[in-house]
Amino acid sequence: MLSAKSLFQEILDDDESFRLFCSIAASGESQGGWENGRIAALVPESQRELAPRIVRHGADEDKHGRIFNALLKKRGLRPAEVPGETDYTMLLESNGIGLAHGRLKREEPLSERDIITYLAHSRVTEQRASEQMRLLCRYFADHPDIGRAVRMISNDEDNHLAYCHEELLRFARAGHGRTIQRTLRECALAEIRVYRDVSLAVMAHMGEVLRWPRAKAAVLAAGIHAMYAYERLVGWRRMVSLAPPERRDALGGPAVAEAEYA
Template sequence: MLSAKSLFQEILDDDDAFRLFCSIAASGESQGGWENGRIAALVPRTLRDLAPKITRHGADEDKHGRIFNALLKQRGLEPVVVPYETDYTLLLERHGIGLAHDQLNRDEPLSERDIIVYLAHSRVTEQRASEQMQLLRRHFADHPALGRAVKMISRDEDNHLAYCHEELLRFARAGHGRTIQNVLRECALAEIRVYRDVSLAVMSHMGTVLRWPRAKAAVLAAGIHGMYAYERLAGWRRMVSLEAPARRDALGGPATPEAEYA
C-alpha cells in the first residue's frame, strides 16, 4: 500500500535516493539562509527592529542545510548536484515570487513594500515547510538516525510560520491589509504550481533511482496532480489566512544555543 511513510522509508533505505533527497533539502535551506541574510542587511532604517528576526530566520535555514549535510556524512555519502527542475527555491524566484536575487545582490535599502513581499512569500513557503516537517515528525520522530533532526527542524519551521503571521498582522494593523492579501494570494497560487512541478520532478528522479514500475509512478503522479487540483480549487486559502500565533515573538532574541547536529 502506498503511503507517505512507506515512500519515505524507501528513500531512507536507499543510499542514492537518500543522497538526492538530502542534497535537494540542503540546497534549498542554504539558499533560504542566504536570502534572509541579504534581506536583513538591506532592511530600511524605519524597520531596523525586524533585522534581528530576519537574521535569526536565516541562521535557522543555514542550520537546517548543515543538518541535511550531516545526515549524508553519517552514512558516508557526498551531496549531489541538484537537478534544476527539482530546485523549489530557485524556481519560485524564477517565477517572480519573493524578492529577486539581482535586487538582493545590490547594496540598496529595501522598501517597506519589499519587506511585506518578503514576509508574505515566507508565510506561504513556511506553511508548506511546516506541514512537510509535521508529516515527517509524525512518522519518524522516534527514528534513531532521523528523529532528532526532524524534531529540531520542525520546531524551527513552526516558529518561522508564527513569526510571519505576527509580523504581517502588525503591518495589516498599520494599514497594509489589502496589499498583504493581494501579495499572499499571488504567492500562494504560484507556489502550488511550482510545488506540483517540483514534486513531479522529484518523484520522477526517485522513480528512476528506485526502479519503480510504471504503474506505481503513474499512481504517484496522479496523486500529485490531484493534490494540485484540490489546492488550486480551495486548498491555497490556508496559505493566505492570518491569525495571531499561540507563540508570540517566536524569533525574538538570539538563536537558541544548541549543539550542532552531527
C-alpha cells in the same frame, strides 16, 4: 500498500535516494539562509527592529542546510548535484515570487513594500515547510538516525510560520491589509503550481534511482496532480489566512546550534 510513510521509508533506506533527498533539502535551506541574510542587511531604517528576527530566520535556514549535510556525512555520503527542475527556491524566483536575487545583491536598501513581499512569500513557503516537517515528525520523530533532526527542524519551521503571521498582522494594522492579501494570494497560487512541478520532478528522479515500476510512478504522479487540483480549488486559502500565533515573538532569541540534534 502505498502510503506517505512507506514512500519516505523507501527513500530513507536507499543510499542514493537519501542522498538526493538530503541534497535537495540542504540546497534549498542554504539558499533561504543567504536570502534572509541579505534582506536583514538591506532592511529600511523604518523597520530596523525586524533585522534581528530576519537574521535569526536566516541562521535557522543555514542550520537546517548543515543538518541535512551532516546526515549525509553520517552515512558516508557526499552531496549530489541538485537537478534544476527540483530547485524549489529558484523556480519560485523565476515565477516572480519573493525578492529576486539580483535585487538582493545590490547594496540598495529595501522598501517597506519589499519587506511585505518577503514576509508574504515566507508565510506561504513556511506553511508548506511546516506541514512537510510535521508529516515527517509523525512517522520518524523517534527514528534513530533522523528523528532528532526532524524534530528540531519542525520546531524551527513552526517558529518561522508564527513569526510571519505576527509581522504581517503588524503591517496590516498599519494600513497595508489589502496589499498583504493581494500579495499572499499571488504567492500562494504560484507556490502550489511550483510545488506540483517540483514534486513531479523529484518523484521522477526518485523513480529512476529506486527503479519504480511504471504503474507505481503513475499512481504517485496522479496523486500529485490530484493534490494540485485540490489546492488550486480551495487548499490555497490556508496559505493566505492570518491569525495571532500561539507562539509570540518566536524569533526573538538566538538560533539553536545544530550540534544539539546529533
